[in-house]
Amino acid sequence: MYVSTRCLFKNFSLIWLSVSNKESFVETNKFPKLTNEIKEELNLEKNIEWSMSAFLLESEGKKALFDAGYFDKKDNQKGILTRLEELKISPDDIDYIFITHFHWDHIDGLIDEKDNIIYKNAKIYVSKEEYNAEFKGGPPDKIGLQEKIKRIYKNQIFQFNFDDVLPLEIKPIEAFGHTPGHTCYRKGELLIIGDLIHGEKIQFKYPEICAVYDGDESKSIESRKKILKYAQQNKLFIAGHHLQFSNFGMYRSFHKNQ
DSSP states (O other): OOOOOEEOOEEEEEEEEESSSEEEEEEGHHHHTTTTTHHHHHHSSSSEOOOOOEEEETTTEEEEEEOOOOOOOTTTTHHHHHHHTTOOOGGGGGGGGEOOOOOOOHGGGGTTTTBBSSSSTOOOEEEEEHHHHOOSSSOOOGGGHHHEEEEEEEETEEEOOTTTTTTTGBBBEEOOTTTTTTTEEEEEEEEOOSSSSSSSSHHHOOTTTTTOOOOSHHHHHHHHHHHHHHHHHHOOEEEESSOOGGTTTTTTTGGGGG
Protein backbone atom coordinates (compact mmCIF):
# COMPACT_ATOMS: atom_id res chain seq x y z
CA MET A 1 0.00 0.00 0.00
CA TYR A 2 2.74 2.45 0.93
CA VAL A 3 5.54 1.27 -1.35
CA SER A 4 6.79 4.20 -3.36
CA THR A 5 5.55 3.92 -6.93
CA ARG A 6 7.60 5.06 -9.93
CA CYS A 7 6.08 6.36 -13.17
CA LEU A 8 8.32 6.68 -16.20
CA PHE A 9 8.09 9.58 -18.63
CA LYS A 10 10.17 10.24 -21.73
CA ASN A 11 13.05 12.05 -20.05
CA PHE A 12 12.33 11.73 -16.34
CA SER A 13 10.59 9.68 -13.69
CA LEU A 14 8.17 10.53 -10.89
CA ILE A 15 7.91 8.65 -7.61
CA TRP A 16 4.93 8.82 -5.26
CA LEU A 17 5.97 9.19 -1.62
CA SER A 18 3.30 8.44 0.95
CA VAL A 19 3.70 10.70 3.98
CA SER A 20 1.66 8.34 6.14
CA ASN A 21 1.87 4.62 6.88
CA LYS A 22 -1.87 4.26 7.16
CA GLU A 23 -4.91 4.66 4.97
CA SER A 24 -6.15 8.25 4.79
CA PHE A 25 -9.68 9.55 4.58
CA VAL A 26 -11.37 12.94 4.71
CA GLU A 27 -14.88 13.46 6.06
CA THR A 28 -17.49 14.60 3.58
CA ASN A 29 -18.55 17.31 6.05
CA LYS A 30 -15.27 19.05 5.19
CA PHE A 31 -17.04 20.04 1.94
CA PRO A 32 -19.80 22.35 3.30
CA LYS A 33 -21.61 22.85 -0.02
CA LEU A 34 -21.82 19.14 -0.77
CA THR A 35 -25.55 18.44 -1.02
CA ASN A 36 -27.36 15.23 -0.14
CA GLU A 37 -28.32 14.92 -3.81
CA ILE A 38 -24.67 14.97 -4.91
CA LYS A 39 -23.74 12.55 -2.13
CA GLU A 40 -26.36 10.14 -3.41
CA GLU A 41 -25.35 10.66 -7.05
CA LEU A 42 -21.68 9.97 -6.28
CA ASN A 43 -22.49 7.18 -3.82
CA LEU A 44 -20.51 8.85 -1.06
CA GLU A 45 -20.32 7.67 2.51
CA LYS A 46 -19.25 9.61 5.61
CA ASN A 47 -15.58 9.49 4.60
CA ILE A 48 -13.89 9.53 1.22
CA GLU A 49 -10.42 8.36 0.33
CA TRP A 50 -7.54 10.77 -0.09
CA SER A 51 -3.81 10.68 0.60
CA MET A 52 -1.04 12.59 2.29
CA SER A 53 1.61 12.64 -0.42
CA ALA A 54 4.78 14.18 -1.75
CA PHE A 55 6.59 13.45 -5.00
CA LEU A 56 10.16 12.84 -6.09
CA LEU A 57 11.20 13.70 -9.63
CA GLU A 58 14.42 12.35 -11.14
CA SER A 59 15.74 14.10 -14.25
CA GLU A 60 19.10 14.98 -15.78
CA GLY A 61 20.90 13.20 -12.94
CA LYS A 62 19.16 15.43 -10.38
CA LYS A 63 16.56 14.73 -7.71
CA ALA A 64 13.73 17.14 -6.86
CA LEU A 65 10.99 16.96 -4.27
CA PHE A 66 7.60 18.56 -4.61
CA ASP A 67 6.89 19.50 -0.98
CA ALA A 68 8.28 17.70 2.05
CA GLY A 69 5.26 16.41 3.94
CA TYR A 70 5.21 16.34 7.74
CA PHE A 71 6.25 14.26 10.73
CA ASP A 72 3.55 12.48 12.71
CA LYS A 73 5.09 12.66 16.17
CA LYS A 74 2.04 11.01 17.76
CA ASP A 75 2.62 7.84 15.73
CA ASN A 76 6.41 8.29 15.65
CA GLN A 77 6.39 8.45 11.86
CA LYS A 78 9.12 10.17 9.86
CA GLY A 79 6.98 10.97 6.84
CA ILE A 80 8.70 10.87 3.48
CA LEU A 81 12.08 10.29 5.10
CA THR A 82 10.92 6.70 5.58
CA ARG A 83 10.11 6.44 1.87
CA LEU A 84 13.48 7.94 0.91
CA GLU A 85 15.28 5.49 3.19
CA GLU A 86 13.43 2.64 1.51
CA LEU A 87 14.67 3.96 -1.83
CA LYS A 88 18.20 4.26 -0.41
CA ILE A 89 18.14 8.00 -1.03
CA SER A 90 19.71 10.35 1.51
CA PRO A 91 18.23 13.80 2.16
CA ASP A 92 21.64 15.09 1.12
CA ASP A 93 20.98 13.68 -2.37
CA ILE A 94 18.06 16.06 -2.95
CA ASP A 95 19.03 18.93 -5.27
CA TYR A 96 15.78 20.91 -5.41
CA ILE A 97 12.52 21.25 -3.51
CA PHE A 98 9.59 22.94 -5.24
CA ILE A 99 7.02 24.17 -2.71
CA THR A 100 3.37 24.24 -3.79
CA HIS A 101 2.40 26.22 -0.68
CA PHE A 102 3.39 26.88 2.91
CA HIS A 103 0.74 24.89 4.79
CA TRP A 104 2.27 22.93 7.66
CA ASP A 105 1.56 19.48 6.18
CA HIS A 106 3.72 20.38 3.16
CA ILE A 107 6.74 21.97 4.88
CA ASP A 108 6.97 20.46 8.38
CA GLY A 109 9.20 17.71 6.97
CA LEU A 110 11.90 20.25 6.07
CA ILE A 111 13.22 20.34 9.65
CA ASP A 112 13.74 17.73 12.36
CA GLU A 113 12.42 17.75 15.93
CA LYS A 114 15.32 20.00 16.97
CA ASP A 115 14.68 22.47 14.12
CA ASN A 116 17.75 21.34 12.20
CA ILE A 117 17.88 21.52 8.40
CA ILE A 118 17.17 18.11 6.83
CA TYR A 119 17.86 18.91 3.17
CA LYS A 120 21.27 20.55 3.46
CA ASN A 121 22.09 20.60 -0.25
CA ALA A 122 18.68 21.48 -1.70
CA LYS A 123 17.72 24.74 -3.31
CA ILE A 124 14.13 25.50 -2.35
CA TYR A 125 11.80 27.31 -4.74
CA VAL A 126 8.59 29.09 -3.75
CA SER A 127 6.51 31.80 -5.41
CA LYS A 128 6.99 35.37 -4.19
CA GLU A 129 3.27 35.56 -3.47
CA GLU A 130 3.42 32.52 -1.20
CA TYR A 131 6.64 33.57 0.49
CA ASN A 132 5.19 36.94 1.46
CA ALA A 133 1.76 35.68 2.55
CA GLU A 134 0.61 35.64 6.17
CA PHE A 135 -0.60 32.34 7.59
CA LYS A 136 -2.89 31.79 10.53
CA GLY A 137 -4.39 28.67 12.07
CA GLY A 138 -3.17 25.10 11.92
CA PRO A 139 -2.28 22.77 14.80
CA PRO A 140 -1.09 24.60 17.94
CA ASP A 141 2.41 23.14 17.69
CA LYS A 142 2.72 24.36 14.08
CA ILE A 143 1.92 28.03 14.70
CA GLY A 144 4.70 30.14 13.22
CA LEU A 145 6.14 27.21 11.24
CA GLN A 146 6.23 29.19 8.00
CA GLU A 147 8.38 31.97 9.48
CA LYS A 148 10.60 29.41 11.17
CA ILE A 149 11.21 27.62 7.86
CA LYS A 150 12.00 30.89 6.12
CA ARG A 151 14.48 31.78 8.84
CA ILE A 152 16.19 28.38 9.04
CA TYR A 153 16.44 27.97 5.25
CA LYS A 154 17.13 31.63 4.47
CA ASN A 155 20.28 30.81 2.49
CA GLN A 156 18.59 28.08 0.45
CA ILE A 157 15.23 29.61 -0.48
CA PHE A 158 14.73 31.20 -3.88
CA GLN A 159 11.59 33.18 -4.72
CA PHE A 160 10.30 33.08 -8.28
CA ASN A 161 7.93 34.90 -10.60
CA PHE A 162 5.45 32.91 -12.66
CA ASP A 163 7.14 33.77 -15.94
CA ASP A 164 10.39 32.20 -14.69
CA VAL A 165 11.61 28.84 -15.96
CA LEU A 166 12.89 26.91 -12.97
CA PRO A 167 15.64 24.26 -12.83
CA LEU A 168 14.94 21.03 -14.75
CA GLU A 169 12.69 23.11 -17.06
CA ILE A 170 9.93 23.14 -14.45
CA LYS A 171 7.16 25.60 -15.31
CA PRO A 172 5.29 27.19 -12.37
CA ILE A 173 1.57 27.90 -12.86
CA GLU A 174 -0.61 30.20 -10.76
CA ALA A 175 -3.30 28.37 -8.81
CA PHE A 176 -4.16 30.94 -6.15
CA GLY A 177 -6.98 30.46 -3.67
CA HIS A 178 -6.10 27.54 -1.46
CA THR A 179 -3.34 29.87 -0.27
CA PRO A 180 -2.34 33.30 -1.62
CA GLY A 181 0.50 31.91 -3.74
CA HIS A 182 -0.50 28.29 -4.25
CA THR A 183 1.44 26.90 -7.21
CA CYS A 184 1.11 24.03 -9.66
CA TYR A 185 4.16 22.80 -11.56
CA ARG A 186 4.42 21.37 -15.06
CA LYS A 187 7.18 19.33 -16.64
CA GLY A 188 6.35 17.88 -20.04
CA GLU A 189 3.13 15.90 -19.78
CA LEU A 190 3.21 15.94 -15.96
CA LEU A 191 1.25 18.41 -13.84
CA ILE A 192 1.80 18.58 -10.07
CA ILE A 193 -1.33 20.17 -8.62
CA GLY A 194 -0.57 20.44 -4.89
CA ASP A 195 -3.80 21.00 -2.93
CA LEU A 196 -5.97 21.97 -5.88
CA ILE A 197 -8.05 18.85 -5.14
CA HIS A 198 -8.90 17.53 -1.66
CA GLY A 199 -11.60 15.08 -2.67
CA GLU A 200 -11.22 13.73 -6.18
CA LYS A 201 -14.51 11.82 -6.02
CA ILE A 202 -16.24 15.19 -5.60
CA GLN A 203 -14.12 17.93 -7.14
CA PHE A 204 -13.18 16.42 -10.49
CA LYS A 205 -16.87 16.55 -11.38
CA TYR A 206 -17.89 19.47 -9.18
CA PRO A 207 -14.90 21.87 -9.00
CA GLU A 208 -17.17 24.55 -7.57
CA ILE A 209 -17.36 22.63 -4.28
CA CYS A 210 -14.58 23.69 -1.91
CA ALA A 211 -13.11 21.98 1.11
CA VAL A 212 -12.85 23.96 4.33
CA TYR A 213 -9.10 24.05 3.83
CA ASP A 214 -9.33 26.54 0.93
CA GLY A 215 -8.48 30.03 2.13
CA ASP A 216 -10.26 32.01 -0.59
CA GLU A 217 -13.26 30.12 -1.91
CA SER A 218 -13.90 32.13 -5.07
CA LYS A 219 -10.24 32.11 -6.14
CA SER A 220 -9.99 28.40 -5.34
CA ILE A 221 -12.95 27.61 -7.58
CA GLU A 222 -11.56 29.77 -10.38
CA SER A 223 -8.14 28.09 -10.14
CA ARG A 224 -9.59 24.58 -9.93
CA LYS A 225 -11.71 25.08 -13.04
CA LYS A 226 -8.84 26.72 -14.93
CA ILE A 227 -6.22 24.10 -14.05
CA LEU A 228 -8.49 21.11 -14.66
CA LYS A 229 -9.45 22.53 -18.06
CA TYR A 230 -5.77 23.13 -18.83
CA ALA A 231 -4.95 19.53 -17.86
CA GLN A 232 -7.79 18.22 -20.00
CA GLN A 233 -6.86 20.27 -23.06
CA ASN A 234 -3.19 19.28 -22.83
CA LYS A 235 -3.88 15.64 -21.85
CA LEU A 236 -1.67 15.92 -18.80
CA PHE A 237 -0.85 13.29 -16.20
CA ILE A 238 -1.94 14.73 -12.83
CA ALA A 239 -0.19 14.15 -9.52
CA GLY A 240 -1.81 15.66 -6.43
CA HIS A 241 -0.88 15.71 -2.78
CA HIS A 242 -4.36 14.60 -1.68
CA LEU A 243 -5.47 12.41 -4.56
CA GLN A 244 -6.50 8.88 -3.58
CA PHE A 245 -3.86 6.64 -2.00
CA SER A 246 -5.16 3.66 -3.99
CA ASN A 247 -4.17 5.64 -7.11
CA PHE A 248 -0.76 6.49 -5.60
CA GLY A 249 -1.77 10.16 -5.58
CA MET A 250 -1.84 10.16 -9.38
CA TYR A 251 -4.47 10.24 -12.09
CA ARG A 252 -3.20 8.89 -15.36
CA SER A 253 -6.24 9.37 -17.58
CA PHE A 254 -8.00 12.41 -16.15
CA HIS A 255 -8.57 13.87 -19.63
CA LYS A 256 -10.37 10.70 -20.80
CA ASN A 257 -13.02 11.07 -18.12
CA GLN A 258 -14.05 14.66 -18.80
